[in-house]
Amino acid sequence: MREIFEIANVIAKEHNINSSAVIESLAEAIKISIAKKYGEDCVVKTSLDTQNQIFNIYIEKRVVETPKKHNEISLEEARKIDPNVNIGDYVDVEFDPEELGRIAVSTAKNVMSKMFKDLEKRVTYEDYKKKIGKIVTGEIWSVGVYNDCIVDFKNAIGILPKKEQSPGDKYVVGETIKAYVMDVLEEPKGVKLILSRTHPGFVKELFMKEVPEVRDGSVEIKAIAREPSKRTKVAVYSKDSKIDPIGTCVGAKGTRISAIVKELGDEKVDVIRWSANLSIYIKNALAPSKVSYIELYEDEKRAKVYVPDEEFSAAIGKMGVNVKLVAKLTGVNIDIIKESEMDKNIQEEKPKETEKTKEEIIDELMSVESITENLANKLYDSGIRSLEQLKTLSLDDLKNIKGIGEKRAQKIFDVLNQTT
Structure with a gap:
């Protein structure tokens, strides 16, 4: 029955499914x-040799002296x-x-039709x-009564x-x-996709599409923190000290980030530099708001962040969105x-960075x-204002500073560790 292979190939091409699966379905239908x-x-057996395109069907029969049933055969x-x-x-x-006869052939066609639909659905x-x-x-x-949106994907909904x-x-x-x-469901009527345009993964995939270096x-x-239609913060990092992760994601004249912002409906997107040092990470996440001092309780995963009075509203953000996103981003x-409102004791502990000139x-x-x-x-340009602050940086933080090579970062890190 070489014809079955020809039939299977035609069906497989029409329905975009594997020809071997079609042959198995045809055999099952028969x-x-x-x-x-x-x-x-009736015990039915099939023999399938795909390589040589040989397909045979057998019925198991019992050897008797005088056959009376369909599953009996004479000696x-x-x-x-x-x-x-x-x-x-x-x-x-x-x-x-x-x-088989006309009725059995009709049965085979109906069985095959259902099998192909199931197979097509499974492949989808x-x-x-x-x-x-x-x-x-x-x-x-x-768009439904409750504003649920139905999206057509030709072979799925x-x-x-x-x-x-x-x-x-x-x-x-x-x-x-x-x-x-977010999820894919196989239902009796077909394949259903559960979609989202608010998931942080949506933003990440947009960056993957627009920024080859992320890809x-x-x-x-x-990390990504998002308040849909309001603001998104994305923390980026590169092990390669020659790569500026923020500039890379923003693109020349903002071309890369503008494509992402457009897809998000002109939502504001802040790209910030990730740091293993939690205090620096929080400070970066709050930028451009200036941070005066951070009282960090790492074990409790909380921090008191002191900012100049004039920066207070910007640091909080409209309806508290900015600080909420910083909390999400940093954990x-x-x-x-x-x-x-800073305590006198803290003011005394606070590094007097502002009292030093740039030259000092x-x-x-x-x-x-x-x-x-x-x-x-x-x-200095990267925000370092004291030797003590420099000592808080991890090796990755040093590597991440623009203009510092990997070898020099390692050497500085080793020297700082020897002196601490």
């Missing part, structure tokens, strides 16, 4: 049709197949599909399952629930839409306090072996 014609007690006929059989033995007799499900955690593009099919929609998004039937795949791993997204409960700070930094004047200026 077995069901034979059982329908001859009864459930004379049986020995034409196997000369060694005797009465009571079983032989596999090759079956001719033409014996497995295909979309690989896209969980990725962005897909579909067409808005309808997507559901964008109201709670997963960004408040600023507008959905128009017939327009294309990008969404993040290839040379720039890493460490630390942040309490913003005005500098004027540069001189202090240059007291460390391997730090030249040029390098001290780069450290």
Whole structure:
């Protein structure tokens, strides 16, 4: 039955499914049709040789003196197949599909139709399952009574629930839409995708699409905090000291970040530098608001952050959005306090960085072996205002400062550790 391979190849091409799976479905359909014609007690076997394109169907028959049933065969006929059989033995007799008849053929067609639909659905499900955690593009099919959005993907349907929609998004039937795949369900009617446009993964995937360095791993997204339609903060990092992770993500003249902002409905996106040093990380996350002093309780995952009185509102943000995002991003409960409310004891402990001139700070930094004047200026530009602050930096923090090579960062780190 070489014809079955030709049929299978045509069906596989039409439905975009594996030809081997089609052959197995055809074989199963034929077995069901034979059982329908001859009864459930009929033992049907198939032999499939894909390489040589050989497919045979056999019915197991019992050897008897006088055959009376469909699953019996005479000794004379049986020995034409196997000369060694005797009465009571079983032989596999090759079956001719033409014996099926019109009704059985119709049954086979119906069985095959259902099997192909199930197989097609399974292939679609497995295909979309690989896209969980990725962005897909579909067409808005309808917007429901409760504002749940139905998205058409031709071979699957997507559901964008109201709670997963960004408040600023507008959905128009017939327009294309990008969404993040949270889950894929295989249901009786077909494959259903559960979508989101508020998930932090949606933002991460947009960066993956727009920033090649994020895609290839040379720039890493460490954390994302988002208040949809209001603001998003993205913490980035690169092991390569030659790469500026923030500049890389923003792009020349803001081209990369602007494409992301546009997809998010002009939502404000802050790209900040991640640091293993929690105090520096919090300070970076609050930028451009200036931080005067941080009282950090790492074990309790909380921090009191003191800011100049005039910076207080900006640090909190409209409706507390900024400080809420900083807390999400860093994993630390942040309490913003005005500098004027700082305890006297803390004011005495607070490093008097503002009292030093830039020249004095540069001189202090240059007291460390391997730090030249040029390098001290780069450290100053990166926000370092004292030797004590420099000592709090990890090796990764040093490597991450623009203009410091990996070898020099290692040398400075070793020197600082020897002197502490």
